[in-house]
């Protein structure tokens with residue numbers, strides 16, 4: 001594979017990363033999408049907007065969060081030095097809030113009064129409901145009925161925050177279906193509504209915009225690792241649903257050729273059974289506004305994904321990841337539900353940190369490779385969120401009866 | 407002359423608008439949807455939109471969403487849709503048929519091969535809801551090479567700056583989606599439709615057909631006075647589904663509604 005001078009130049013002016021990305025939306029939405037793009041371009045180059053964004057991240061989200069050296073995981077895995085980027089310590093408990101702060105500021109600049117969002121694990125829904133409470137905006141969250149059940153604590157958090165949670169029952173009643181209904185809402189309410197997409201997917205400019213807002217993760221890691229170890233990391237590992245926490249960590253490092261970068265998809269029950277590994281198990285197609293790798297049958301019908309982790313249970317992936325996959329710059333692997341569950345428990349017991357089931361996928365892959373790496377290898381694992389929301393699911397998977405619901 | 411152009415020429419001579427019907431292939435099953443398709447011209451449909459089922463119909467309301475689920479459950483495929491059109495063409499060589507759906511199944515087939523196969527099956531036009539002008543380049547040359555009109559959608563959000571971008575590559579006719587929203591929900595007022603059609607006609611000489619929210623013969627007649635065609639979809643899909651639920655013949659029930667709609671459209675300018 002020939003390497004490019006830069007992996008950070010995309011997308012082109014039409015929102016394409018190679019053949020991926022684009023704006024595959026109903027015509028009703030096109031003028032609005034174009035105006036979001038224009039507003040974002042202006043905001044991006046406006047020092048006042050950037051200063052305001054940074055200020056909220058510091059004062060409200062609590063950034064920078066630590067790059068924590070994990071001594072017992074390091075000792076147990078017996079190789080690379082493991083550092084956890086503590087996105088779980090952000091206000092609301094995951095990386096999702098970084099993007100929500102950025103987009104809510106943009107929505108305000110555009111004069112939008114009503115915010116809609118889709119959510120899987122509920123983390124993006126909670127983060128969206130949070131910023132809507134903060135800025136006094138009306139908030140409607142679309143969430144699959146299946147996910148409402150398995151992420152009950154987050155559903156109630158959203159309600160407390162003043163959001164209306166609309167259950168989605170079509171399809172498998174998970175994230176894909178929630179996104180369909182959010183798009184249907186947006187087409188119907190174009191004039192006053194802003195769709196706050198929660199990951200690096202959807203029509204241009206969302207993949208690039210969400211990436212830019214999440215890149216604070218990688219930028220902090222660069223400074224923190226230089227301070228801790230006097231040099232850049234050797235490898236980066238992150239889980240991938242739509243791919244926003246991964247892109248946020250990876251993007252600032254894409255042009256450092258010495259750094260190995262690994263994205264971990266959800267392998268569910270295994271790739272020959274139900275899973276959510278779009279890059280490994282899918283092929284390019286068009287859904288939800290962009291061209292990207294999708295799980296689909298021979299006729300181009302979208303297949304249901306499966307993951308124990310609601311936040312990874314999606315048959316697609318952000319278009320820039322598809323491009324980084326095809327160019328070979330980033331390695332994409334997968335781990336199963338069971339491997340993620342084991343890593344969830346290991347991190348909890350060894351470090352006293354309960355990771356989100358999503359983040360546990362990254363951890364499970366790190367556990368596989370860390371032992372074979374030298375002891376001076378610096379590995380950064382993105383701990384994208386905390387696992388409190390997952391305790392019901394984990395208890396059920398482990399067959400534990402903890403004497404009531406949480 | 408293409409079938410669509412010939413049809414609009416004939417309608418102009420009769421001084422009336424087109425009744426454009428929408429039904430979904432394989433809903434509730436292949437045989438019933440073929441019976442409905444074959445019966446449409448005699449019931450008064452001037453142009454036929456034939457829905458290709460898709461798992462994720464993002465621009466559709468519940469009636470067509472569930473129709474797509476039923477169609478997929480009964481074995482609906484894109485290949486099957488083309489076969490059904492080819493069967494229709496054995497008895498009708500004049501009524502234009504437009505396939506309507508979403509881009510991914512077409513992309514998965516391969517744009518070039520799909521357009522060749524669709525042309526051979528006797529398809530005259532294509533409406534792909536999620537393929538705006540910005541992304542249509544990779545499909546349009548193949549449509550044109552096979553005499554297939556790609557029908558672009560205009561909407562209440564299409565202003566005078568946007569309209570030229572949309573109609574620049576349009577052929578066949580221009581579709582006006584009369585509400586900002588999904589299929590089978592709200593209806594626009596006659597005055598709003600009239601204003602929009604007038605505005606669109608300033609940007610194109612193609613016929614303008616209006617759809618979304620037209621359910622009754624009265625509404626169809628009203629639109630037929632304002633535009634070159636009235637498109638009815640969800641109401642036809644719902645008529646077939648309701649009949650099936652009552653143990654009646656779904657195709658016959660849908661065709662009965664089409665006859666009423668056709669009477670409305672034909673009497674509109676009388």
Ligand SMILES: Cc1ncc(COP(=O)(O)O)c(C=O)c1O
Nearest residue numbers: 123241242243244245311358385
């Ligand atoms: C904690 C956490 N990590 C990861 C994800 C996956 O999303 P993404 O791939 O966009 O980071 C989610 C989604 O809900 C999440 O809540």
